[in-house]
Structure formats: C-alpha cells, structure tokens
Amino acid sequence: MFRPKLSLRRPLAVLAAAIIGSTGAAVVAATPASAHHTTITGTVDCDRLTGERVITWTVVNSERHKTATITSVTADPATPVLLVAEGTDGTAELKGTPIPKAGQVQGVQRVPGDTQRATLTVEAAWFQKGDSQRKKPPTSKDHKTIELGADGACAPAPKCVDAGDAKYSHTFDGPKGTATVKLAGDLPLCGEEKQYFTLVSYFAPRPQFATPQYVYGTPDSDFLGGTQTEIELKVDVPDCHTQVDLIWGGVDEVIDPLVENGPRYGSKKLGDRGAPGNRSTGPQGWYNGGDKNCTTPAATFASACDGTVTVSLSNDGSISKYPVEFEVRGENGFSEKVTVEPGKANNETVVPAEHAGAIEVLVDGEVIDNGSYKWERPEDCPLPTITADATCETFALTASNPEGAQPVKVDFTYGDKTESRTVKPGSSESVTFPAGDDEAALVSLPELELELEVVYAPEGCGGGGGGEEPPGLPVTGVAAGGIAAGAIVLLAVGAVLFVMARRRRIHFTA
Structure with a gap:
C-alpha cells in the first residue's frame, strides 16, 4: 500500500519564522525611545574680563536605576564643552562622561560675546552589565537651544575701573591705631582719578560713644590711584578713653570736635552697611575704648597750725580735656564737691580741724592717686x-x-x-x-x-x-x-x- 511521505521541514520553517518575528517585535516593544532620555538646560553669564559669554549646560539622566554615558556632544557655536566636576582640571570634555542614576552632569562652553543663540545636542546610551555588541543598549538624542542676546552683547574686558564703581577691602585695628585699604580686583582706577581715605583718633569722655570728642594728634590720610592700589594708615591713640574712625574721604571730612547734635560720619565709616562705607569689605572701621579718663586729676595737701588742711585740686595735665568733679571727704561726715575745668589748678578746699584726721579725694567714686591724707603738725608752728x-x-x-x-x-x-x-x-x-x-x-x-x-x-x-x-x-x-x-x-x-x-x-x- 502506497503511503506518501509527509515533509515537516516547511511547516517547521514557517513556525520558526513566526516565532522569530514575534520575538523581534517584543524586543522592539520593550525598548521604546521615550523610556530612556536626557534633559538639557542652559544658563548664560557674561565674563567681563574676557568679553565672552559663558554657558553652563546641565544634562540630567531620566533613569533612576541605570547610569547613562554621554556618547556624543555637538555644540553650535562649535566651541568645546568642558566638564565641570570636583577633582577635574577644567580641560576634560563632556563627551564620554557618565551620568549617575537620576543624576546630572554639567559642562561649560565659552562663546563670543556677540553670540545670539546656542544649541547643544547630546547623545547618550544606557549600558548594562552583560551587554554585548550583538545587543544594543537603549540610547537617546536630545538637544536644547537657548537665546543669549536678550541683554545685549557681552562687553570686552575693561582696562581700568571708574572711581565711582570701584570696590575696596580694608583692615582695621582701633586700639593700635592702624588700618590698610586696598583696591579690589586687578584693575587700577581710571586716568587721574583718586580716592582718599583717612584714619583719625579722638579724646572721648567715656569708653562707649559719647560727646564731646576732640581730635588727638594728626589724622593720617592717603589716596588710591594710578599705580598705588594699597595704602597703610597709622595714628597715635591717647592713653585714655578714645574713639578711632576709618573714614571715606580726605582730611577735609574730619569732624572736630564731635559734639552732641552735631554732624556724624555715619555711612562714611568703612565697613558700614550704607554707601559709601559698604563699598569696602572688612571689619567695622570704628572703635570705642580706653581704660581711664582723659583727665589728670591731682590733689595736694597743706596742714595748718590750727589743725585745718587746705586741699588744692588741679586738672591741668597733658590729657585733661574734660571737667573733673572732685569730692573731698573728711572724717565725721565731711564732704564737699568741686568741679575743676580742664587746664585749671589751685582750686582749694579747706577741711576743718575736726574733720582733718582722715581725708580722701575721689573722682567717679574712687580715691585718686595720692588722694589720702591726714593732718600733720607743721614744723614751724609755735610751741606752747x-x-x-x-x-x-x-x-x-x-x-x-x-x-x-x-x-x-x-x-x-x-x-x-x-x-x-x-x-x-x-x-x-x-x-x-x-x-x-x-x-x-x-x-x-x-x-x-x-x-x-x-x-x-x-x-x-x-x-x-x-x-x-x-x-x-x-x-x-x-x-x-x-x-x-x-x-x-x-x-x-x-x-x-x-x-x-x-x-x-x-x-x-x-
């Protein structure tokens, strides 16, 4: 009986083709282009020193569980896009840089100052462990265009700075009466422009701000301009309560004396919050201190044969700039207050004999130097x-x-x-x-x-x-x-x- 031979080769081939075709379709469906992508943003600044626009490009990885690698970078204008990252020397290009999972990388591009528009195109791939040449990783290609010319062309680098725009830095040591002022940046003041600064010290009535104040010695003033970009200032400081000020301007700005309801330096003091003092960075340029009065109170005593004591009071020393109120105390409750004006002497108080056994002279509640005394019989008194x-x-x-x-x-x-x-x-x-x-x-x-x-x-x-x-x-x-x-x-x-x-x-x- 004849039995025809059946061939399974063709049906199997068809089945295999169908399987292969359906598998290929599944692979394509599992890797859609929109699933892996980068996001590009850009910001722009003007470098006034070079006259270039500086674009900072930021590329963000969309995938939280995969690291991307930048495989291609195309910039228009075609200037290098250099990687910005800690530990780099600023010469590595953005191409070939890995982007952390759900992270970002930045690149800096410099373009001419008159550039109006810039575009960055980035291609990235998400390589996974075990990928081979026969299995292509997911990739993406993104671009971003930003407008640069909205604020006009970036000006070229200046060769000098106008005095009205200049910034400064300063140091200040009030107790020592020293200060320095330096022009900020590397540019000198333009042309013949000069900026003066002055250091001045005062006699003061208290270690906190109080008036009146009188200039002590000679203020020190100097200018910045031309090739002189830093100055040092020094003044003598009185050995008493004082105020020292570092001010904007020359000696014609010095106020002498500083009196109640009179003019003040205000924001002219360097380091102040207001202009022009805030145009210099550094500590506050003023000091109040000193540990003793700017007066020279003194007392001398003379015993009389009748038991009384004459107390002579003076306020005429080299730093006597303020009135002194003396209090003369004797035993048994005696007290008398006397005010002596600066530069005056020989104001006398007679302490009666019944109070002369223990005498004290006080200023501000404290006994002055050599201010204690008791009656002593003079040698020339006639004897009984x-x-x-x-x-x-x-x-x-x-x-x-x-x-x-x-x-x-x-x-x-x-x-x-x-x-x-x-x-x-x-x-x-x-x-x-x-x-x-x-x-x-x-x-x-x-x-x-x-x-x-x-x-x-x-x-x-x-x-x-x-x-x-x-x-x-x-x-x-x-x-x-x-x-x-x-x-x-x-x-x-x-x-x-x-x-x-x-x-x-x-x-x-x-």
Whole structure:
C-alpha cells in the first residue's frame, strides 16, 4: 500500500519564522525611545574680563536605576564643552562622561560675546552589565537651544575701573591705631582719578560713644590711584578713653570736635552697611575704648597750725580735656564737691580741724592717686610756753598756747598729784601745787609728744634766805640757741628756765 511521505521541514520553517518575528517585535516593544532620555538646560553669564559669554549646560539622566554615558556632544557655536566636576582640571570634555542614576552632569562652553543663540545636542546610551555588541543598549538624542542676546552683547574686558564703581577691602585695628585699604580686583582706577581715605583718633569722655570728642594728634590720610592700589594708615591713640574712625574721604571730612547734635560720619565709616562705607569689605572701621579718663586729676595737701588742711585740686595735665568733679571727704561726715575745668589748678578746699584726721579725694567714686591724707603738725608752728612761779609755800605752773594753734592738752604732775588742762589758742591755763619735798614737776604735752621737767628751787626758804622768787619767763623752742638764750635770761633776771624737747626730757635748775 502506497503511503506518501509527509515533509515537516516547511511547516517547521514557517513556525520558526513566526516565532522569530514575534520575538523581534517584543524586543522592539520593550525598548521604546521615550523610556530612556536626557534633559538639557542652559544658563548664560557674561565674563567681563574676557568679553565672552559663558554657558553652563546641565544634562540630567531620566533613569533612576541605570547610569547613562554621554556618547556624543555637538555644540553650535562649535566651541568645546568642558566638564565641570570636583577633582577635574577644567580641560576634560563632556563627551564620554557618565551620568549617575537620576543624576546630572554639567559642562561649560565659552562663546563670543556677540553670540545670539546656542544649541547643544547630546547623545547618550544606557549600558548594562552583560551587554554585548550583538545587543544594543537603549540610547537617546536630545538637544536644547537657548537665546543669549536678550541683554545685549557681552562687553570686552575693561582696562581700568571708574572711581565711582570701584570696590575696596580694608583692615582695621582701633586700639593700635592702624588700618590698610586696598583696591579690589586687578584693575587700577581710571586716568587721574583718586580716592582718599583717612584714619583719625579722638579724646572721648567715656569708653562707649559719647560727646564731646576732640581730635588727638594728626589724622593720617592717603589716596588710591594710578599705580598705588594699597595704602597703610597709622595714628597715635591717647592713653585714655578714645574713639578711632576709618573714614571715606580726605582730611577735609574730619569732624572736630564731635559734639552732641552735631554732624556724624555715619555711612562714611568703612565697613558700614550704607554707601559709601559698604563699598569696602572688612571689619567695622570704628572703635570705642580706653581704660581711664582723659583727665589728670591731682590733689595736694597743706596742714595748718590750727589743725585745718587746705586741699588744692588741679586738672591741668597733658590729657585733661574734660571737667573733673572732685569730692573731698573728711572724717565725721565731711564732704564737699568741686568741679575743676580742664587746664585749671589751685582750686582749694579747706577741711576743718575736726574733720582733718582722715581725708580722701575721689573722682567717679574712687580715691585718686595720692588722694589720702591726714593732718600733720607743721614744723614751724609755735610751741606752747610754760612759766613757773615758785614760792616757799606754792609751786605754780602756767601753760600758754599762741594764737593760730590747735587746742593743746597739758598734764602737770608734781609729787603724787596730776592736773590736766586743755589750753585753747590765744589763752593760758595754770595749776598751783602746795610746796613739797619733790624737787621738780613734770609737764607733758602728749598730743605733741613733748615733756619737760621744771625744777622747784625757790631761794630764801628754810634758812636759805630770800623770800618769794619772781615769776619765771617763757622760753620756746628746743634748739641749742634757745637754751643759750634761756641761760642769758636766767642770769639776767634770776628766773627759772624751762625748755621743751621732743621725746626726751631736759633738766634745768636755777
């Protein structure tokens, strides 16, 4: 029986072709052109130094899970597009640069300043691990055109800068009175233009801003212009409260004095927020400080024999620019305030004797240098005198205090008896003792640290013959000349001589 042979080759070939065709269609469908793409944006600036427009192109990868690689870069105008990235030297081109997943890269293109329009075309591919030449990766081709001429042509680089447009930088050290000012950039001021700056210091009444203020020394002023692009300024600063200012302008801008409700520098101070001071970058160009007053308060003291003290006040030193209010205090509540104008002296305050034991002179609540004192007895004050009247029955002693002296306490001691008296100026006090066996009395002036011994030696008593002795004569002083004079009086009159001595006792007999 005849059985025809059936051939399966053709149906299998057809089936294979169908399978291959359907597979190819699936591959194409899985890689649509819109699934992988880049986005391009551009910004433009003008480089005033070179006169070129600078375009910054940004290329963004659309894929969050795949890294793209830029395979082709075409620019119009046809100038290089250089990669901008940390660690590069600015010479690598954008072509061949990988774009991170969902990331971006940037390139910079320089074009002539009169360019009106620029276009960048970028081709990118998304290579995956395991890709081969037989399996092409997804690719895209995108372009972007931007307009450049909306703000006019980019001007060429200037050769100088107008003084009205110039910027500066400065340094400033107020306590040291130093400053520098420098022209910013590499361009000098144009033509013969100059810009002056001045540094000035002041006397000030307080370490914070206060008026009035007076210029100290000579302000330092200089200019920038021509080949001079940096200056140094220095002024002397007073050794007291001060203000130092770095100002815009020459010495004709200096204000002297600075007074209440008067003109101020304001924004002329470099470093201020307003113009022109804000055209220089740097610290604030003003300083207030100093640790002592700009005055020279002084006091001298003079004790008088009557116990008072005259306090002389002065304000006439080299830095005395302000009035000084002194306060003179004494013990027992004494207080007197005196204002002394600058450059004045010999304003006197007399402290009464009852307050002169402890005196202080204060300014701003503090005792000034050498401002403490207490009364001291002047060496030329006349001493009290002691006279005696010795009879056979009594021994009388008298202390006399001269006018213009302090009241003085006198202790009279004879035998076992002591009498004390306080002798006022211009008066005398006496005591009389019954005659006894003691040969001398002791007279002490404790406040003056003086004492003397008075010998009781009347003549003509007890068979000595004679009767009452004439009164003794007063003798003052402790020097040898006084002793000699007393001896002469003794010989001439026959009276009893008494001499006082400090911290020692001198014994005389008639």
